[in-house]
Amino acid sequence: MKEKMELLKKELKEKLESVSDLKTLNELKTTYLGKKGPIGELSSMMGSLSIEEKKNFGKALNDLKTEVTALLEDVRVSLEEKELNRKLESEKIDVTLPSTKVRVGGVHPITRVIEEVEDLFISMGYDVVEGPEVEEDLYNFEKLNLPKGHPARDSQDSFYITNELLLRTQTSAVQARTMEANKEKGPIRMICPGKTYRRDNDDATHSHQFHQIEGLVVDENVSLADLKGTLEVFAKKMFGETREVRFRPSFFPFTEPSIEVDVSCFKCGGEGCSLCKGTGWIEILGSGMVHPNVLRDCGYDPEKYTGFAFGIGPERVAMLKYGINDIRNFYTDDLRFLNDFNRTEGGK
Numbered sequence: 001m002k003e004k005m006e007l008l009k010k011e012l013k014e015k016l017e018s019v020s021d022l023k024t025l026n027e028l029k030t031t032y033l034g035k036k037g038p039i040g041e042l043s044s045m046m047g048s049l050s051i052e053e054k055k056n057f058g059k060a061l062n063d064l065k066t067e068v069t070a071l072l073e074d075v076r077v078s079l080e081e082k083e084l085n086r087k088l089e090s091e092k093i094d095v096t097l098p099s100t101k102v103r104v105g106g107v108h109p110i111t112r113v114i115e116e117v118e119d120l121f122i123s124m125g126y127d128v129v130e131g132p133e134v135e136e137d138l139y140n141f142e143k144l145n146l147p148k149g150h151p152a153r154d155s156q157d158s159f160y161i162t163n164e165l166l167l168r169t170q171t172s173a174v175q176a177r178t179m180e181a182n183k184e185k186g187p188i189r190m191i192c193p194g195k196t197y198r199r200d201n202d203d204a205t206h207s208h209q210f211h212q213i214e215g216l217v218v219d220e221n222v223s224l225a226d227l228k229g230t231l232e233v234f235a236k237k238m239f240g241e242t243r244e245v246r247f248r249p250s251f252f253p254f255t256e257p258s259i260e261v262d263v264s265c266f267k268c269g270g271e272g273c274s275l276c277k278g279t280g281w282i283e284i285l286g287s288g289m290v291h292p293n294v295l296r297d298c299g300y301d302p303e304k305y306t307g308f309a310f311g312i313g314p315e316r317v318a319m320l321k322y323g324i325n326d327i328r329n330f331y332t333d334d335l336r337f338l339n340d341f342n343r344t345e346g347g348k
């Protein structure tokens with residue numbers, strides 16, 4: 001019997017040597033420790049033994065079971081260890097490898113100018129308002145002292161949708177809307193940045209879609225001096241403290257008087273160069289005192305209230321500030337251009 005047990009162990013040990021996976025190991029375990037296995041067979045022989053023999057045999061059988069279990073367990077542990085090592089090896093991560101470059105976009109130059117202008121005017125107590133891009137002729141023209149047939153409409157060739165609806169040609173439409181919406185007819189201080197549209201052929205200085213930032217102040221006793229002071233602050237903030245600012249008479253139907261604002265050329269300092277076309281001055285915006293007709297048509301009493309308004313072209317400001325010479329660059333999504341304004345690549 002003893003030999004049989006030894007043989008059984010030897011045989012198991014040999015088999016275990018060639019076991020390379022847990023599945024085969026489990027099969028061996030069932031074979032050896034199962035009821036119908038060799039150990040089971042041995043224990044079924046117990047019945048025919050005397051009490052004394054049973055004692056010894058029982059003990060030997062238990063020892064055998066323990067040994068077989070231990071042998072199987074040893075192999076299981078070593079197989080599992082091998083499996084774990086294999087996994088660790090194949091799923092190894094080299095934490096010292098450089099990561100793939102994360103590209104962080106930059107703020108588009110137009111947005112940048114708009115945000116800079118917003119910050120400045122917010123600091124002076126202005127609200128930032130919005131208006132619709134599909135606009136009524138009423139607000140885009142009529143209430144701005146541009147009745148149907150007015151010759152100044154020709155300079156703003158428009159995308160009409162119906163007779164009374166168009167893509168707004170100017171953010172000035174929001175002046176009229178803001179005044180009209182201000183039920184109390186109290187003071188207003190607002191700017192309105194947004195997209196505008198005109199039927200222009202796109203070239204280096206024209207785009208059928210562009211931006212404007214409208215500004216409007218309405219209150220009692222607002223004077224031309226307020227307009228000049230405000231726009232001088234704006235011009236110096238955007239183009240440099242050492243710039244000189246010049247106010248020139250002009251014409252806009254919705255303002256009287258109308259004024260255009262120039263700054264001394266920041267390329268030549270005023271001596272005359274290609275940027276300022278030899279004049280030493282660069283025009284930056286249009287403005288004026290709100291026309292009494294506009295105030296009246298929008299519900300304000302021109303005897304009591306006065307106001308000033310201005311219109312800034314962010315494209316023009318960005319082109320001047322950043323030395324961009326083709327307006328189409330803003331809209332063609334060319335990365336060679338946009339990367340100049342990319343935070344991660346040392347943009348402007």
Ligand code: DAH
Binds near residue numbers: 169170252312
């Ligand atoms: N809307 C004008 C334009 O498109 C710009 C402008 C000029 C706006 C004078 C104003 C202003 O508010 O007072 O040419």
